[in-house]
Amino acid sequence: MMNTVIFDLGKVLLEYDWKHLMNRFKFDEKTYQKVAEAVFLSDTWQQGDAGVYDETTWLEAFIENAPDCEAEIRQVYRQLSGCVWKYPYTDELITYYRSKGFRIYYLSNYSEYLRNTSKDVLSFLEQFDGGVFSYKEKCIKPEEKIYKILLERYDIKPEDALFYDDRDENTSKARELGICGITWVPGMEKTILKETT
Known part of the structure; x- marks a missing residue:
């Protein structure tokens, strides 16, 4: 029964809408794409779900995906809960x-x-x-x-x-x-x- x-x-x-969150930041198109690929579209995101990373190491892993966008990734990470x-x-x-x-x-x-x-x-x-x-x-x-x-x-x-x-x-x-x-x-x-x- x-x-x-x-x-x-x-x-x-x-x-769950990561694009809604990303649109808050008014990044130029190239930066938007790089940050999206480094964070939401990366294997690193799935690995976070799998418990591979804690809060600090997850951020570090995202930054490693796109070191030249570190400031923008940190910005997004601080407001990550805005995607849910x-x-x-x-x-x-x-x-x-x-x-x-x-x-x-x-x-x-x-x-x-x-x-x-x-x-x-x-x-x-x-x-x-x-x-x-x-x-x-x-x-x-x-x-x-x-x-x-x-x-x-x-x-x-x-x-x-x-x-x-x-x-x-x-x-x-x-x-x-x-x-x-x-x-x-x-x-x-x-x-x-x-x-x-």
């Missing part, structure tokens, strides 16, 4: 599943630094029964290990769980493990919440 819902965060309950914010429907969606008696968890690829600087944005996680951040576990979706950590830590039966994620490869891996993985698309919350109106 379905009694558990697992949420990815970015692009499901949170907007909560969707208007997030609290309502959590309330909906709670009212249906579901246990609620998160499973998110997230870096330590972004976690620590976006605590206000993530305050809604206090309503959850638990969850897993990738940086703490040193592994990321769609690696099988991170799903198993969540399932075992919270005694979740795969066949009882829904998993929403915006990436097909992540929901596909969930289905391989017996979880009902559903790829999130914009507007899906309206279909789910229709029952409450």
